[in-house]
Amino acid sequence: MTVYFRLRTGQRSSEKPRQLYIRLKVxxxxxxxxxxxVYVRPDKWNSSQQKVVGYSKLAQETNNELESILAEHKSLLAELMRLHNAGVIPLLPAAETIKQHWTRKATLIPTLLDAFQTHYTYLRSLKGTPEAREERTLSKWKNGMDYLAEYVKLSKSERLTCDLISNKWAEGFYHYLIKKPLGLATAARYTGYLxxxxxxxxxxxxxxxxxxANYFPDKGKDKPIYFLEDEHLDKLWQVETPTESHGLARDWLLLLCYTGMDxxxxxxxxxxxxxxxxxxxAGPMIVIPRGKTGLIACIPLLPEVGRVLANYPGGIPKMSNQEINRWTTIIQDQIGFTERLTVKICRKTAGALFLRKxxxxEEVSKVLGHSSIQTTLRNYVRVTGAMVRAGMLRVQGASQSTPFIQIHKTA
Known part of the structure; x- marks a missing residue:
């Protein structure tokens, strides 16, 4: 490593103090x-000797400061090499790395809050891209960061670096969230954000x-999975909607049920x-990246979707989640659905509906835009008799389309 102090071009012959700049090579x-x-008078600076000439107290203090800067850079390089050799940081230290640390634009190992803030900033930077997160999802990330800030302050570990935590530490954070109190699923989510x-x-x-990386806290017991059965969907098509808002809410619920989209x-x-x-x-298919995760959902375009949209030649008017949910209590009574009807129930209904078809x-998981089948199984599927019958029909159709081959034995 070489550290070279230099004046900028055009500032090398003035008596006015000018700042020295560092040219670092690794x-x-x-x-x-x-x-x-560090500021020096250009007419007193000897670039070949890398020091201020003269025996004044100011010259000695300036040269001592430059020696201190050189020692700091060597110390940083040694520490970064030690961390690399210990497997804490992945890359060999480069000139840019040392510069970032010395100018305090980086720490040797980021703190937990630094890590969370870095990732949160990255998620924010995705706005306008297919990978962008929804604002409500980013709001949850901000809540998680705030809870982490509370916890590290309470435990006096604001400067705790990422390499020093363990599953036990993460478990402590998880239990702190539960005592806030937060639900098991919410506490697990915020720990997962970290x-x-x-x-x-x-x-x-x-x-x-x-x-x-391998710490996955308990999310609690799986919630019961509810969705609209065929009888509820039939009634949903037929509900009386005396007002325009009532009818619009019904139609949005239908679209949610037949597409499974957020x-x-x-x-x-x-x-x-x-x-x-x-x-x-095989027919038209909706292919759309999910705003929440960026994963691609591939949804067979059912005729029921066109049936709803045909009622709105100029486009179906928007209706907020809150506006729709103001009507769901009325609509759930109209269709005889005994659980709380929400837009989330409609998304689960789509999962059940495609299974019944x-x-x-694994295909339904792709329809819903899930990252894994386990998410679909855990939160969206409750097998019913209608689904088994659909499976029987599929198997029967496959067996009928396969020619029967008779094997003749020869003597």
């Missing part, structure tokens, strides 16, 4: 110059490994169906 690779914070933030540091090579995604689709519809050999669970 393994033959330079980074851009950066300010040292785990995801550390994974992000690993991906951008600021951390060699995530010490809590409401913001459904709003994007109905605003411009052609942008998200693909023609396949004979689609396999």
């Amino acid at each position: 393994d033959g690779v330079e980074c851009s110059d950066y300010a040292s914070g 785990r995801a933030s550390l994974n992000h540091l690993v991906e951008i090579q600021q951390l060699a490994q995530n010490p809590i 409401q913001p995604d459904l709003e994007r689709y109905v605003a411009s169906p052609g942008n998200f519809t693909e023609e396949t050999e 004979g689609y396999r669970i």
Whole structure:
């Protein structure tokens, strides 16, 4: 490593004090110059000797300060090498890395809050891209960061770095959230946000490994899975809607049930169906990235969707989640649904509906835009007799289409 102090071009012959800049080179690779914070008179600066000439007290103090800066850079390089050799940081230290640490734009190992803030900032930067998160999801991330800030302050561990935590530490944070009190699922979600933030540091090579990569706290017992059966859907089509808002709420619920989309995604689709519809050999299919996760949902376009949208030649008017939910209590009584009807129930209804139509669970998982079948099984599927009958019909159809081959034995 070489540290070279230099004056900027055009500032080398003045008597007016000018700031020295640092040109750092590590393994033959330079980074851009950066300010040292030390000012010298150009006519007193000897660049070849790298010091201020003269025996004045000011000259001695300035030279001592430059020696201190050089020692700090060497110390940083040694510490970064130690951390690399110990497997804490993944990359060999480079000139740019040392510059970032010395100018306090980075710490040797990020703190937990630094990690969370880095990932949260990254998620915010995705706005306008297919991977962007919904605002309500980002709001949950901000809540998780606030709870983490509370906990590290309470435990006096604000400067705790990411490499020093363990599953036991994460468990302490999880139990702290439960005592707030938060539900088990919410506490597990916020702990998962911290785990995801550390994974992000690993991906951008600021951390060699995530010490809590395998910590998955208890989310509590699975909630009962409710959805509308065929009889409820039949009644939903036929409900009396004496007001325009009542009818509009009913139609949004129908669209949610027959597509399985989250409401913001459904709003994007109905605003411009052609942008998200693909023609396949089996018929039209909706292909849309989920705003919540960026995962692609592939949804067979059912005729019921067109039946609803045909009532709105100029496009179906938007209706907020809150507006729809003001009507769901009335509508759930009209269709005889005994549980609380919500837009989330409609998304689960789509999962059940496609299963009843004979689609396999892995296909339904793709319809709903899930990252894994386990998410579908855990939160969206309750097998009914109608689904078994649909499976029987699918199997029978497959067996009938397969020719029977008789094997003749020869003597």
